[in-house]
Amino acid sequence: MTEKPRFDPLQDIYRHPHAQSSHTDGNYRKCYDIYSLGVVLIEVALWNRIEDIVGLANLSTAKPSTLQGLQHWLLGKSFTRKGSSLPKIPGAGPCLQQLDSACGKVFRDIVECCLTVDAVEIPEGVEQGSTAVLRIQRITEQDIVRRLESIQVALGGCSRDSIS
Template structure:
């Protein structure tokens, strides 16, 4: 996409890069095709992936849809031939100063748990409202047969409200938790697509948010027989459940479960077992998770007073999947009647329940 300029030192720092496009402040999100996919000997891109990126850019370039999906407006995309990747170009909200970069929900949560930090935990009202908005967004995305495939707190972006003065007269930024933007549509695809699911890159920090059957190949137990399921709506819902759990406690999932993602001792089974630790064996989710022992086994109990029984039930339903919504565990979510049933049950059991909470 001609006209977009970035700093060379920034371009390798991660999946999100600040840039200028036609004198407008934007950011670029990078999409790296699966390195295990079919080789492109001419130096080009896999046509199927290219087509998917083109459709995604079109989806996110229509104002009515970006509002519905809480997505930033997409100005288009380009191919970075040198690095073998696509770049999606996103516009910042008009109300945000050009020099203001987005901050991820993950960063804000971790900052609030850092000793000496001035970042505060948002009010319960703001947290519940944020949960409602995210659940509604997933519902709307699935309603047009699109899957996100990368829902996690690093891909939920926030901007500050108008700066205010602190007691010392210095500018103080207060985050606007009521206007989140959903980002990181790296591996999105139509829910009805019959293409082989594009595999996520190996990354424990991302795998910890994914349903165990779609984590990186190394994170699947032998009991799964090496089978990788195609991505489906209930996997997005699972990832949403992890994010809602984080918002309820205002701790990241690795902090909640005491998983050191930087440890050299970290093994694939540590992220693969997250779902079992949260919902298996009668454990709970949605309030403050407390490690304990029951019958010699480690369990996770819930202090419901932190977020209430409604939030606990919503999070548990998201993590449990189809059975919590009245469907068979192995149901074919591509079938129209099944997809419609899941969408309806998710709306009633998650979106409407969160909307009913009065704080």
């Protein structure tokens, strides 16, 4: 049984907005883990902690409303909610633009996919549960894992198939 986590900005910054302590319904969704992977990939790509990338000087004092806006900020979208205050960072462009400059379009697209996988649309009249799981699995395999492998191969590493 999943328990609702207590508020902890140091952990919530990695959680999908619907999985953060202030908003979770206690239900697990695979897309929440994929979102967290996207946040970690941003840190690796930009060689910085996520709180520094978004300009939160003191993460431990961040309000839930600020952390709720993180996904929108990372995607370069506007987000306004009472109490939300992600700062403007002088000289820093939108996060995805920074990734494109630092690591290229393929890596940028992988991260964007991770951050938006929860937006997978299910066609009308189709059973929500199983179809959503299958679509997220396909996106994970094709749009994330295979693209990361292509980067690995391009950098001179070996693919998963050559290891087996």
